[in-house]
Amino acid sequence: MSEQQLPVAVIGAGPVGLAAAAHLVERGIEPLVLEAGPAAASAVREWSHVRLFSTWGEVIDPAAEKLLAPTGWTAPDAAAYPTGGDWAELYLQPLADALGDHVRYGARVTGVSRAGRDRIVDAGREGQPFVLHLTTDGGREERVTARAVIDASGTWTTPGPAGAAGLPALGEKAAADRVTHRVPDLSDPAVRARYAGKRTAVIGSGASAFTALATLAEVARDEPGTHAVWVLRRGIGGSTFGGGEADELPARGALGLAAKAAVDNGHADAVTGFRTAAVERDADGRLVLTGEDGRRLDPVDEVIVLTGFRPDLSFLSELRLGLDERLQAPVALAPLIDPNQHSCGTVYPHGHRELSHPEQGVYLVGMKSYGRAPTFLAMTGYEQVRSVTAALAGDTESADRVELTLPETGVCGGAGLFDDPAATAQGDSGGGCCAPAPADAAAGATAGGGC
Structure with missing residues (x-):
């Protein structure tokens, strides 16, 4: 042949x-x-x-x-x-x-x-x-x-690890029973029970992290004690929650707004400039995240790693x-x-x-x-x-021949500042076309996948 x-x-x-x-x-x-x-x-x-x-x-x-x-x-x-x-x-x-x-x-x-x-x-x-x-x-x-x-x-x-250096954080593999690298299906009663009434760390800054924060917030409205800790390597800036209304894919913009609402409504706390170095267990079996700068976060019951x-x-x-x-x-x-x-x-x-x-x-x-x-x-x-x-x-x-026009995200990154906490805290000044900080999300915003 x-x-x-x-x-x-x-x-x-x-x-x-x-x-x-x-x-x-x-x-x-x-x-x-x-x-x-x-x-x-x-x-x-x-x-x-x-x-x-x-x-x-x-x-x-x-x-x-x-x-x-x-x-x-x-x-x-x-x-x-x-x-x-x-x-x-x-x-x-x-x-x-x-x-x-x-x-x-x-x-x-x-x-x-x-x-x-x-x-x-x-x-x-x-x-x-x-x-x-x-x-x-x-x-x-x-x-x-x-x-x-x-x-x-x-x-x-091949999902990314929690470790900020691109390698698994110390103890991340040993804590596999409490760590997931996927967005959990909180509509499944068995999965929901794992997170309901618990304190969960969400590591990541993209659409998957937005989805996890938004769905955990929905659980928190019905299940007292449910709370998320959003762990960010960067600071909070104009593009942290996506492009909002400037995003030409409306549901993608709404997803970021839903994550913002989770923070604004007290269902999640944001920890900024935190680069995970280790995942440890305390005396009660809960997980403690330690940063490269020596910071130790309060214990959590579960960790969701969504780092790409x-x-x-x-x-x-x-x-x-x-x-x-x-x-x-x-x-x-x-x-x-x-x-x-x-x-x-x-x-x-x-x-x-x-x-x-x-x-x-x-x-x-x-x-x-x-x-x-x-x-x-x-x-x-x-x-x-x-x-x-x-x-x-x-x-x-x-x-x-080019046969495609792609939608704008309304988000800036670049000039080497994508992961710089100080730069993003000042409003992502390196990109030059940033959207204003998005307004609060309406209830029921669409959760989105990576497509």
């Missing part, structure tokens, strides 16, 4: 991986989607209780919608906000079903290389197909070949990737998304050129393309794979 007759391997049957497969089918190129889980969108299903801050109209890929049309699928209300569970059941699983045998479940990719060429070898490298090593649910090892590789495996399995995610690059170690040393994102993309430089949440549309690597034919897309950077949107991933698949089909004109 010639290389052009080989399929394009897509790693991950999540939103962006399945969109990539739909675009490949539309281009007449055979995809092979390799999903480690037992169903489509396995990672999304793990946060099925979280409501997205994007509408249905913003999280359905156009090529995927075309593929679904002949199956009798009916698109949900474009203006409504799905939960992760809705997204998986009403769109992503039907899309995977429409792709049929192009999707393989229980197939975990453990390594990717060039056939007969390790990372060192130059000779004949680009003429060799890619080889992907798999482990199936039954423990069997397999090897498949592909003409190109689109890695849409995301970052869900990072890419798993271990199975790509035999490929020649060009990654930024800070973000672990493609070198050409990194300046567009780097929170050390990036201002106002604006991310310029980008495609195959920004996503390319020294190893031709390899693309990291979706959340994984952002490395450690925040603010990824599903629509960004859909535009990425539209461009990448056009490039793989030889349609350079379409691949180079």
Whole structure:
């Protein structure tokens, strides 16, 4: 079989991986989607209780919608906000079903290389197909070949730690029975009982932390003694709670306002400029957070760590990737998304050129393309794979064309001040376009996911 007759391997049957497969089918190129889980969108299903801050109209890929049309699928209300569970059941699983045998479940990719060429070898490298090593649910090892590789495996399995240095805080692993790195489903009675009437530390400053604070505040209104301690590395500034009414995704803005209301209404206390160094247990078994400056917070019963995610690059170690040393994102993309430089949440549309690597034919897309950077949107991933698949089909004109306008967040960061407590306390002066401090949130503001 010639290389052009080989399929394009897509790693991950999540939103962006399945969109990539739909675009490949539309281009007449055979995809092979390799999903480690037992169903489509396995990672999304793990946060099925979280409501997205994007509408249905913003999280359905156009090529995927075309593929679904002949199956009798009916698109949900474009203006409504799905939960992760809705997204998986009403769109992503039907899309995977429409792709049929192009999707393989229980197939975990453990390594990717060039056939007969390790990372060192130059000779004949680009003429060799890619080889992907798999482990199936039954423990069997397999090897498949592909003409190109689109890695849409995301970052869900590698959350950031509580430790401010990027490593787990001392004692964080030992306290695993009281520490979670996910937004808890407080609608589940068993989970709710874990936090109701308890004191919980929430570490993080993004949309997931806002969601946790807002939902804990809802519990606090019904369960006396429920209280959150919001642990921030930075100070409180104009953009701490997001863009508010300046955010062009209204539900994302409302989410930050709900977190602000949790603080303003006394359901949460904010601890600023705190960089976690250790998690200790007191004599009663409660957890005490210690900062790098020696501060010790009052004991808490639970800790929710929501400090972002990072890419798993271990199975790509035999490929020649060009990654930024800070973000672990493609070198050409990194300046567009780097929170050390990036201002106002604006991310310029980008495609195959920004996503390319020294190893031709390899693309990291979706959340994984952002490395450690925040603010990824599903629509960004859909535009990425539209461009990448056009490039793989030889349609350079379409691949180079920008077909996306992204919504402003209304948030500033940048100029190296993103994590500087003093700078943020003065109103995020480094960005130059900051929104005013948001007003109080209305009750019932939408909780949002990272899309």
